[in-house]
Amino acid sequence: MGKNLTSRADDYSKWYNELVVKADLAENSAVRGCMVIKPYGYAIWEKMQAELDRMFKETGHQNAYFPLFVPKSLFEAEEKNAEGFAKECAVVTHYRLQNDPDNPGKLRVDPEAKLEEELVVRPTSEAIIWNTYKGWIQSYRDLPILINQWANVVRWEMRTRLFLRTAEFLWQEGHTAHETRSEALAEAQLMNQVYAKFAENFMAIPVIQGVKTESERFAGAEETYCIEALMQDGKALQAGTSHFLGQNFAKAFDVKFTNNEGKLDYVWATSWGVSTRLVGALIMTHSDDKGLVLPPNLAPIQVVIVPIHKTDEQLKQIGEVAKDLMSQLRAKGISCKYDDRTTQRPGAKFAQYELQGVPLRIAIGPKDLENKTVELARRDTLSKENVFMDGLSSKIDNLLVEIQDSLFDKALEFRNTHITKVDTFEEFKEVLNIKTGFISAHWDGTAATEDKIKEITKATIRCVPLDQEKEAGKCVFTGNPSTGRVLFAKAY
Amino acid sequence: MGKNLTSRADDYSKWYNELVVKADLAENSAVRGCMVIKPYGYAIWEKMQAELDRMFKETGHQNAYFPLFVPKSLFEAEEKNAEGFAKECAVVTHYRLQNDPDNPGKLRVDPEAKLEEELVVRPTSEAIIWNTYKGWIQSYRDLPILINQWANVVRWEMRTRLFLRTAEFLWQEGHTAHETRSEALAEAQLMNQVYAKFAENFMAIPVIQGVKTESERFAGAEETYCIEALMQDGKALQAGTSHFLGQNFAKAFDVKFTNNEGKLDYVWATSWGVSTRLVGALIMTHSDDKGLVLPPNLAPIQVVIVPIHKTDEQLKQIGEVAKDLMSQLRAKGISCKYDDRTTQRPGAKFAQYELQGVPLRIAIGPKDLENKTVELARRDTLSKENVFMDGLSSKIDNLLVEIQDSLFDKALEFRNTHITKVDTFEEFKEVLNIKTGFISAHWDGTAATEDKIKEITKATIRCVPLDQEKEAGKCVFTGNPSTGRVLFAKAY
Numbered sequence: 001m002g003k004n005l006t007s008r009a010d011d012y013s014k015w016y017n018e019l020v021v022k023a024d025l026a027e028n029s030a031v032r033g034c035m036v037i038k039p040y041g042y043a044i045w046e047k048m049q050a051e052l053d054r055m056f057k058e059t060g061h062q063n064a065y066f067p068l069f070v071p072k073s074l075f076e077a078e079e080k081n082a083e084g085f086a087k088e089c090a091v092v093t094h095y096r097l098q099n100d101p102d103n104p105g106k107l108r109v110d111p112e113a114k115l116e117e118e119l120v121v122r123p124t125s126e127a128i129i130w131n132t133y134k135g136w137i138q139s140y141r142d143l144p145i146l147i148n149q150w151a152n153v154v155r156w157e158m159r160t161r162l163f164l165r166t167a168e169f170l171w172q173e174g175h176t177a178h179e180t181r182s183e184a185l186a187e188a189q190l191m192n193q194v195y196a197k198f199a200e201n202f203m204a205i206p207v208i209q210g211v212k213t214e215s216e217r218f219a220g221a222e223e224t225y226c227i228e229a230l231m232q233d234g235k236a237l238q239a240g241t242s243h244f245l246g247q248n249f250a251k252a253f254d255v256k257f258t259n260n261e262g263k264l265d266y267v268w269a270t271s272w273g274v275s276t277r278l279v280g281a282l283i284m285t286h287s288d289d290k291g292l293v294l295p296p297n298l299a300p301i302q303v304v305i306v307p308i309h310k311t312d313e314q315l316k317q318i319g320e321v322a323k324d325l326m327s328q329l330r331a332k333g334i335s336c337k338y339d340d341r342t343t344q345r346p347g348a349k350f351a352q353y354e355l356q357g358v359p360l361r362i363a364i365g366p367k368d369l370e371n372k373t374v375e376l377a378r379r380d381t382l383s384k385e386n387v388f389m390d391g392l393s394s395k396i397d398n399l400l401v402e403i404q405d406s407l408f409d410k411a412l413e414f415r416n417t418h419i420t421k422v423d424t425f426e427e428f429k430e431v432l433n434i435k436t437g438f439i440s441a442h443w444d445g446t447a448a449t450e451d452k453i454k455e456i457t458k459a460t461i462r463c464v465p466l467d468q469e470k471e472a473g474k475c476v477f478t479g480n481p482s483t484g485r486v487l488f489a490k491a492y
Numbered sequence: 493m494g495k496n497l498t499s500r501a502d503d504y505s506k507w508y509n510e511l512v513v514k515a516d517l518a519e520n521s522a523v524r525g526c527m528v529i530k531p532y533g534y535a536i537w538e539k540m541q542a543e544l545d546r547m548f549k550e551t552g553h554q555n556a557y558f559p560l561f562v563p564k565s566l567f568e569a570e571e572k573n574a575e576g577f578a579k580e581c582a583v584v585t586h587y588r589l590q591n592d593p594d595n596p597g598k599l600r601v602d603p604e605a606k607l608e609e610e611l612v613v614r615p616t617s618e619a620i621i622w623n624t625y626k627g628w629i630q631s632y633r634d635l636p637i638l639i640n641q642w643a644n645v646v647r648w649e650m651r652t653r654l655f656l657r658t659a660e661f662l663w664q665e666g667h668t669a670h671e672t673r674s675e676a677l678a679e680a681q682l683m684n685q686v687y688a689k690f691a692e693n694f695m696a697i698p699v700i701q702g703v704k705t706e707s708e709r710f711a712g713a714e715e716t717y718c719i720e721a722l723m724q725d726g727k728a729l730q731a732g733t734s735h736f737l738g739q740n741f742a743k744a745f746d747v748k749f750t751n752n753e754g755k756l757d758y759v760w761a762t763s764w765g766v767s768t769r770l771v772g773a774l775i776m777t778h779s780d781d782k783g784l785v786l787p788p789n790l791a792p793i794q795v796v797i798v799p800i801h802k803t804d805e806q807l808k809q810i811g812e813v814a815k816d817l818m819s820q821l822r823a824k825g826i827s828c829k830y831d832d833r834t835t836q837r838p839g840a841k842f843a844q845y846e847l848q849g850v851p852l853r854i855a856i857g858p859k860d861l862e863n864k865t866v867e868l869a870r871r872d873t874l875s876k877e878n879v880f881m882d883g884l885s886s887k888i889d890n891l892l893v894e895i896q897d898s899l900f901d902k903a904l905e906f907r908n909t910h911i912t913k914v915d916t917f918e919e920f921k922e923v924l925n926i927k928t929g930f931i932s933a934h935w936d937g938t939a940a941t942e943d944k945i946k947e948i949t950k951a952t953i954r955c956v957p958l959d960q961e962k963e964a965g966k967c968v969f970t971g972n973p974s975t976g977r978v979l980f981a982k983a984y
Contacts, residue, residue: 029624030566031559031611036624039554039639046555062531063538067523068613068644068660069582072589074522076599086589090561091601092613093585095648097564097578107568109583109610118601119523121560121584121613132521132528141835147531152560152644156587168560343633 005355007289012233016284020162023292023356025279033160033167037276040356041163043300044279045170049150051202051297052172052274055194061146061174066128068152069119074127078252081126084219088156090121090167121154126220126271129175130249137177137267139258144187145177163280164237164492171275174242177267179259181246184268185223188244191272192225195240203278204295204408205229205285206415207239208438208487210463215447218271222246228462228487230415231284234436236462236489239281242272280492285411286380292357293380295407296400303329303336303396304358306349308365315340318364321389325362328393334400354379359403360396380407421485428476428488432459438489442482444475453477459488497847499781504725508776512654515784515848517771525652525659529768532848533655535792536771537662541642543694543789544664544766547686553638553666558620560644561611566619570744573618576711580648582613582659613646618712618763621667622741629669629759631750636679637669655772656729656984663767666734669759671751673738676760677715680736683764684717687732695770696787696900697721697777698907699731700930700979702955707939710763714738720954720979722907723776726928728954728981731773734764772984777903778872784849785872787899788892795821795828795888796850798841800857807832810856813881817854817866820885826892846871851895852888872899913977920968920980924951930981934974936967945969951980 005022006014020026025041028034037045053063069092076082096113100106122128129147136142154168174191178184192209199207207227217224221243229239250256250266257267286293296302305325307318322338329336339349346363353361363375374392377384380403387395418437422428431439443449443461454460468484475482497514498506512518517533529537545555561584568574588605592598614620621639628634646660666683670676684701691697699719709716713735721731742748742758749759778785788794797817799810814830821828831841838855845853855867866884869876872895879887910929914920923931935941935953946952960976967974 027624027627029559030563030620031561034559034561036559037557039556042556043554045557062535064531064534065529065537065662067521067526067528068646069523069526071522072599075589076597079597082589082599086591086599089587089589090584090611091586091589092582093601094583095581097567097574097581097583097612099578105568105571107564107574107578109585119582120589128522132519135519154560170557 005289005291008232015289016280017162019283019287019291025283025292026162028162031167033157035162035166035168037170040300041279044282044294044298045276047298047300048198048202048278049172052198053148053150055198056148056172056174059146059190059194061148061176063150064147065149065151066125066132068122070122070125070128072118072120074131075120077127077131078220078249080248081124081220085123085155089123090154090156092119092121122151123153123155124271124273125149125151125153125173125175126245126249127253130253130255130269133175133177133267134253134255137255137257140179140260143177143179143257143267144183146174146187147176148172148174161280163276163283165277169275169277171273173271173273176270177250177255178270179257179268181268184246184270185244188223188225188242188270188272191270192227192240192242195242195272195274196227198274199227199229199239199278200408202295202297203282203285204297204404204411205239205281206408206412208463208465210465210468210487212241212463213447213450213461213486215450216460218243220245220248222248225466226463228489229281229285230418230437230489231281231492232414233284234418234490236438236487236491237277237281237284238462238491239278240272240274243270245269245271286407287357290382291355293407294357294359296359296404299357299359300335301337301353301356301358302334302400303360303362304349304353305336305338305362305364306346306353307338307340308346308363310366314366314369317369321364321369325389325392329396332393332397334393334396359400378403419487422476423473425476428459429457432457432488432490436490438462438487440485440487441476442473442484443486444478444480444482449475449477449480453488457490459490462487462489462491497781497783500724507781508772509654511775511779511783517775517784518654520654523659525649527654527658527660529662532792533771536774536786536790537768539790539792540690540694540770541664544690545642547690548640548664548666551682551686553640553668555642556639557641557643558617558624560614562614562617562620564610564612566623566745567612569619569623570712570741572740573616573712577615577647581615582646582648584611584613614643615645615647616763616765617641617643617645617665617667618737618741618761619745622745622747622761625667625669625759626745626747629747629749632671632752635669635671635749635759636675638666638679639668640664640666653772655768655775657769661767661769663765665763665765668762669742669747670762671749671760673760676738676762677736680715680717680734680762680764683762684719684732684734687734687764687766688719690766691719691721691731691770692900694787694789695774695777696789696896696903697731697773698900698904700955700957702957702960702979704733704955705939705942705953705978707942708952710735712737712740713763714740717958718955720930720981721773721777722910722929722981723773723984724906725776726910726982728930728979728983729769729773729776730954730983731770732764732766735762737761737763778899779849782874783847785899786849786851788851788896791849791851792827793829793845793848793850794826794892795852795854796841796845797828797830797854797856798838798845799830799832800838800855802858806858806861809861813856813861817881817884821888824885824889826885826888851892870895911979914968915965917968920945920951921949924949924980924982928982930954930979932977932979933968934965934976935978936970936972936974941967941969941972945980949982951982954979954981954983
């Protein structure tokens with residue numbers, strides 16, 4: 001199966017699109033820009049959800065659920081936010097269909113069932129949530145509110161790609177309310193750190209934490225924190241954002257509270273989210289020309305066992321050994337599968353699990369039964385070894401950790417060698433086009449320069465890194481003074 | 493807090509509406525008919541989800557995700573299904589807003605951004621899913637497909653009530669595809685049993701399994717299995733349904749497969765779902781005039797510990813004891829909370845946890861420290877006892893099981909005493925209005941009779957019980973012959 005996959009070198013974009021479909025992760029649907037997430041792809045998302053949900057709860061957040069629809073009058077209340085999303089809103093205008101008198105058996109929108117006020121399908125939920133918080137907050141005793149929502153959102157994007165950019169996507173959105181500016185800022189920073197930790201420890205994706213420039217900021221935010229990752233083709237991908245919203249939404253929805261000195265003030269806000277886009281990032285960070293490579297912490301199946309047999313008796317004996325091994329692995333919390341389908345040959349099974357990125361594959365044949373061994377193959381390195389059955393579950397347990405670490409190290413090495421300091425615009429363009437990756441360069445701090453660079457090179461400022469060193473320099477484009485380097489890249 | 497709650501005897505409906513809001517489960521939103529599920533209410537739903545998801549996976553199902561929108565042409569393909577839902581569909585007609593030239597700062601729908609084909613917000617997903625399955629199924633080797641989806645759906649209901657009937661609700665919908673009629677029928681029956689087991693073992697709600705009559709069947713189904721529960725006011729509530737869809741959707745979407753004899757045939761289907769409506773059923777089965785009563789298996793907090801202190805030193809000592817007890821409880825998998833807020837008095841805390849239905853409350857005061865005791869209060873019986881700290885966590889573990897069983901027994905007793913056999917229509921009306929509950933009566937099997945009875949009494953046939961005894965009799969309304977009794981009731 002991997003044989004039919006376009007290679008990354010030939011066409012990275014085609015490789016990605018083919019891999020998503022061939023590995024059974026997702027496919028396009030009959031609805032423009034909306035995807036079907038297939039069971040194997042959804043299982044990866046479920047693993048992400050479980051871990052993120054645990055991290056959110058550990059940091060004091062609770063889940064809740066708010067309506068899918070936002071009445072237009074609420075949607076437009078926070079003007080910058082509304083302006084930012086207005087151009088990509090799906091709008092519900094009617095609430096009923098009726099038989100089409102001109103086409104028997106067909107339906108049409110019932111013109112009598114027009115809504116008095118149109119409903120926007122949420123592209124994000126600040127508006128509906130802050131309109132709700134207004135009823136929940138009177139005093140500082142009602143604060144903080146630390147809520148997260150798992151939901152679908154819709155943004156009518158014109159150019160879509162499976163997982164990376166779809167009209168409907170699944171995400172979580174945290175929405176918190178605080179007494180003070182500093183508390184809200186600390187929350188926005190904390191959640192960005194949670195995202196960074198998740199990306200690095202679970203997805204094995206090294207990320208750079210930073211803040212967005214004004215032009216790249218979330219519509220309605222005062223500061224947008226982000227984690228930026230680098231894909232194998234040298235393009236950056238924004239993997240998560242956490243916004244300090246100031247008092248913008250509190251002012252738009254008139255949400256005030258009495259502080260502990262009896263004074264009225266507007267509430268301070270944050271919001272933060274990651275989406276099914278992360279599945280795209282996962283694929284593009286680790287996978288190879290043979291298919292997916294999944295980090296063990298997010299692999300739906302961590303170990304697959306394939307029997308190699310000629311006779312039914314052999315299959316029965318291998319089955320017993322496999323069953324015993326599986327119960328040992330499961331006792332260690334390792335997810336495993338025994339594939340004893342007789343409709344497929346071992347070679348086809350090997351190719352399938354390679355394509356689907358199962359971290360470890362075990363093959364057991366008649367010789368192995370005699371020698372008390374198995375063949376153990378690693379997906380990431382494609383290496384194989386014969387190992388003794390004795391102590392195998394512990395070996396596997398350690399190996400899964402080793403693979404997880406090794407994938408991270410490999411991605412980190414790639415990322416680190418793809419951050420290039422440049423001081424001239426010629427060099428900027430050359431690195432961008434030939435070496436690719438992040439470019440660390442001085443910038444004069446103006447949106448005008450940022451726009452011009454984008455126009456000429458398609459590169460944007462991915463972030464001002466949180467660990468930016470103060471360093472006097474000259475803007476790579478205008479030569480005007482700068483106080484530190486920022487990271488540019490072409491991005492997904 | 494419970495004091496302000498309308499009593500069930502005074503106005504059951506008002507009691508329910510107040511309780512949902514006062515116990516912090518949910519509230520109405522700015523969007524007509526859509527609710528906000530608050531963290532405490534959502535935590536109950538999460539517990540339901542976790543258990544159902546486990547049961548689905550145990551029976552071989554996998555999760556996936558399909559688009560929120562259904563193009564009108566797909567929606568209308570299965571005519572009965574389309575007809576059943578057409579009158580309550582939210583319809584997306586446009587994909588962009590723009591600045592309103594007549595109202596600065598306001599937005600309006602961009603008339604240029606009209607969709608060529610309208611999109612229906614899914615009221616259920618058979619259409620979009622069967623259109624997708626068409627691409628997945630060629631041969632019997634591709635079957636069965638056993639998929640579940642956790643999602644939001646929208647049905648534009650005119651009269652809504654929190655949890656029980658809302659325009660948008662959360663649910664799961666299983667959609668399976670099979671080679672044979674009998675396999676699909678067995679699946680529909682199996683999932684109805686899964687629902688019954690979940691309702692009885694987790695929600696402590698006894699249910700009657702049955703099939704719907706043709707008029708009450710799901711639009712597009714050949715047979716609808718259901719679980720029917722009885723609320724405290726004597727009205728029935730349909731808690732879950734599982735549909736045998738025959739080949740209706742396969743025919744509408746032209747989904748054929750080659751069987752193992754090489755012949756082409758249409759695929760057989762089922763679908764099955766439960767929703768956030770279950771939270772309403774949970775409330776109305778167990779709660780009382782003081783507030784919620786939650787079965788331990790679904791209570792977000794199973795045990796709450798409240799300190800009773802005068803001095804800070806006492807609070808500190810109680811805190812240590814509580815911490816120790818909590819770690820013992822957590823080791824047994826019991827969820828607990830220590831409420832040491834100093835902004836609330838113990839009495840207020842007691843009232844809050846009573847209202848919120850926490851199964852067990854522990855109070856620890858200075859005397860308890862001396863005597864190595866605690867005060868242990870049961871929410872279901874409102875009984876209190878002083879018990880020794882020694883062995884407390886085991887006692888609690890047993891008590892939670894006892895409470896779970898006792899809630900089920902109480903609900904079963906109520907349900908069983910509210911199934912009344914009647915043989916005349918006078919008696920039928922009298923029982924329905926005075927005693928209430930299920931009425932077991934003979935019916936002539938015609939939709940016309942069913943309709944007339946509904947018109948006169950508002951009672952509908954809830955189901956033909958699966959364990960129906962064959963018994964010759966005369967229809968309670970027409971006197972025409974009948975072969976067995978069915979269950980009538982007024983219903984939510």
